[in-house]
Amino acid sequence: MNRDIRTHSQEGPDVLDVNGLRKTYASAGRAVEAVHDLTFRLRAGELACLVGPSGCGKTTLLKCVAGLLAPTGGTVAVAGHPVHSPPPDMAVVFQEYGRSLFPWLTVRGNVELPLKEKRLPRARRNALVEEALEAVGLAASASSHPWELSGGMQQRVAIARAIAYEPRVLLMDEPFAAVDAQTRADLEDLVRGLWQRFDMTVLFVTHDIDEAVYLGQRVLVLSSAPTVVQDDIEIDLPEQRDQLTTRSAQRFTELRARVHGQIQQAKRAST
């Protein structure tokens, strides 16, 4: 199924432009620098993973990019427009799926809500909701409430909501950190499938090196706080990936080792 309505402008090659981003938290007389100086760009249609040691300010960075948090310095631009508040063509999938879905709305209601705010006509809303729920394999659960579903299914609802919104950029903040390993593998494949099917740029934040290498076309390795981009690695694995063959490939192991080495180096540098 193709989305004919979607007309992404391709003139600007950089969909996401993060330039000199800095974030300092001021608390009780002392300032904590969470993000030091971050610069990176994502081309249209790219799937990039941000990976870094825990506590390196990944969530802070993501919130700044999403326009949920004002940076202390530097700029974020989506499709050439500077971000001061959440931009209209961006969706975010949060780690806390249980808390990012409206428990008083059904699955369908949750997916449809942003589309109502977009003032899309009912027929278009219905089509988008159906398509998104079908894409994440939840068409049968449309009239359930989120709390009636398992954790993995709840995160699928949040992903469906993001897809139905037709974002140009999709941010995912450690979305699978709280689900079990099997569900996690399924969801990873789901994200790659959706990214290939729907035309969007994905920035996927994770602390899991394997996940970053498996998912991404590119892996950006962050240093410990105060955070900078430590390394930017092109993942030259084949486009079609699957959990078994990709993860056992020689190249996968090499890339994984490289990312791992960078993160160890980042940790050492901070101590």
Place this chain on the structure above:
Amino acid sequence: MSTNPRSVSAPARALSFLARLLLLPALLVGVWWWAASGEGSFYLPTPGTVATTFGEVWLSERFLTDALPSIGLLLTGFALAAVLGVGAGVALGLSRTLRDLTEPVLEFLRAVPPPVLVPLLMLLVGLDSTMRVAVIASGCVWPVLLNTIEGVRSVDPVLSDTCRVYRIRGRRRLTTLVLRSASPQIMTGLRQALSIAVILMVISEMFASSSGLGFAVVQFQRGFAIPEMWTGIVLLGLLGVALSLLFGQVEKRVLSWHRGLRATARGG
């Protein structure tokens, strides 16, 4: 661990449930009867006498002239308090500045016992039903207001961020996020307000009124119509129970998601 629900048959379970439900009331009525059948219990009529008198007193025109208007005023005052309390509570819950500005005044007003407003309101708005509605509303508004503020302030930050990301603002944010998030606390406030409303209705009518349930009870007492006085008390009790059951039904409907959420959270 749960016991096997099939081990006891359905009618037997219903019977045992009914027995547990009615055991204490039956016991209390028994004690009442025993105490009232003694010598010289003029002020304590037997439950039988009260029951017969109840029919005579309330299954008559008096129900229309004394009981229904009271219930009407009660519900009007309660509704007014609900609207004011939720409205002001949302505004105060959302705005820190507004909270800081109003906190000392609110603390003072909250500390004033509402019955003490009866003499004042008698002077200000007179003896009519407006005064009674004003007294009920002024007492009921506090639990609604304070619980609403608490509920609005405890909106989940992740859900709030979700709304910002999807640019859900204004009215839709208010109805889909703020009011729904706060609804469990709002319902708690309303439930407290309901029992306060019954109390204030009776007090305002005892103090300053020529009709109503509270007035009727006082009038019977002054005329030494003791069984009649008791029926008024019973009727007020029944009214309280009926309102509580009705409220429970509304709450069940409004908060079905909340009960479901909590049940699954407990189940793991």
